[in-house]
Amino acid sequence: MGTFDNKVVVVTGANTGIGAATAMKFASEGAQVVLAARRVDKGLEVENTIKAAGGKALFVRTxxxxxADVEALINRTLDTYGRLDCAVNNAGVSGPVLVPLADVEEDQWDExxxxxxxxxxxxMKFEIAAMLRGGAGSIVNISSIYGTKPHDLxxxxxxxxxxGVNGLSKSAAxxxxxxxxxxNVVAPGYTHSDIIDSYIEQAPELSALVVARHSAMNRVGDASETAEAIAWLCSDAxxxxxxxxxxxxGGSTTKLV
Known part of the structure; x- marks a missing residue:
């Protein structure tokens, strides 16, 4: 018996990194996973990977x-599976990097x-409405260690x-x-993803210094480690x-206090 047997889970940003790892974790524990992402090719790739391993997954381009896209995602979930038990709101962008506040453009801020x-x-607006219909549910929003304090300039x-994600989540709670x-909220530190891995590849020496400064464990986290925490928060445990x-x-926030 899996922890999430027959549970219905929506994961946004499910085409790569933490989102993909989370979707695979839920599927491996018996959940019916709805994958939401903009990139169709990557989304279908994750869906096929889950199905090849014997899991249940449905990709919805979102x-x-x-x-309209979000409403359609939740409606598709309810039409297909009849309910929504858990949601992981993971989709996000990094925005401008190493840009002082006064130099940030309005379109960058808005994005x-x-x-x-x-x-x-x-x-959450549509997820909560669906969960209220079912009488229960669990939501995990993905924030960042930057949601506690700015770790870099x-x-x-x-x-x-x-x-904002942290405050929004606590209010909803x-x-x-x-x-x-x-x-609840999961706040990852530096974790392997397309963005982080590209930084490491382009500037390995600088990346090593950043990791040494930030992580008490002196390494970058794996997306599967974050997925474990997300799944636990969604579980009855x-x-x-x-x-x-x-x-x-990996102790980054504690180290920099």
Missing amino acids: DVTQR VMNTNLRAVWLC GAAPYAASKH VDYATQGIRV ASFVNGAVLDVD
């Missing part, structure tokens, strides 16, 4: 910044806020958006605590955990 914060609210839009819905922000960062 731009989480668009209300980060729309994708990292407004889209999380938009997804020149990351104002990203840090602001992730602080209180709003729906007596209605069977839990809302975390039934009394609500409104929490769980750092999965």
